[in-house]
Amino acid sequence: MRWLSFFLAALFPFGGTLSLAATGGALNPSIETPVLTLYYAPWCYYSHKVLNYLDRIHKRVPLKDIQNPLYKEELIRLGGKRQIPCLIINQEALYESNEIIAWLSQHQDLLEDRYDTERT
Numbered sequence: 464m465r466w467l468s469f470f471l472a473a474l475f476p477f478g479g480t481l482s483l484a485a486t487g488g489a490l491n492p493s494i495e496t497p498v499l500t501l502y503y504a505p506w507c508y509y510s511h512k513v514l515n516y517l518d519r520i521h522k523r524v525p526l527k528d529i530q531n532p533l534y535k536e537e538l539i540r541l542g543g544k545r546q547i548p549c550l551i552i553n554q555e556a557l558y559e560s561n562e563i564i565a566w567l568s569q570h571q572d573l574l575e576d577r578y579d580t581e582r583t
């Protein structure tokens with residue numbers, strides 16, 4: 464039977480390694496999809512800075528308007544303060560419009576696409 468393993472090795476020199484790499488890649492995706500929520504208010508200039516940036520790059524993030532008292536309480540519970548805009552990234556709060564825009568800009572590939580027919 465040794466001739467058979469020589470034969471297979473000649474035909475598929477990287478067979479074992481390739482199949483392991485393929486399985487590992489599928490089971491352990493290197494990029495995790497973050498769970499995002501942007502707390503904002505329609506009357507807030509700084510919220511609009513972030514929303515306008517999302518418009519510009521044609522991306523969207525799930526929104527929660529803190530005019531709804533339940534969302535305001537939720538924001539305070541998660542982030543510790545009621546300041547908006549606040550981007551919650553996997554339960555972690557990120558305040559400050561410039562910081563939020565910087566984060567969104569660095570993670571554009573993880574954001575959902577936005578279609579031009581949608582309005583925020």
Ligand SMILES: N[C@@H](CCC(=O)N[C@@H](CS)C(=O)NCC(=O)O)C(=O)O
Nearest residue numbers: 507508509545546547548559560561
């Ligand atoms: N420097 C902040 C300013 C944010 C800000 O002043 N937000 C206002 C509403 S537009 C706010 O939440 N004020 C209430 C508070 O800070 O508790 C930013 O750029 O995001």
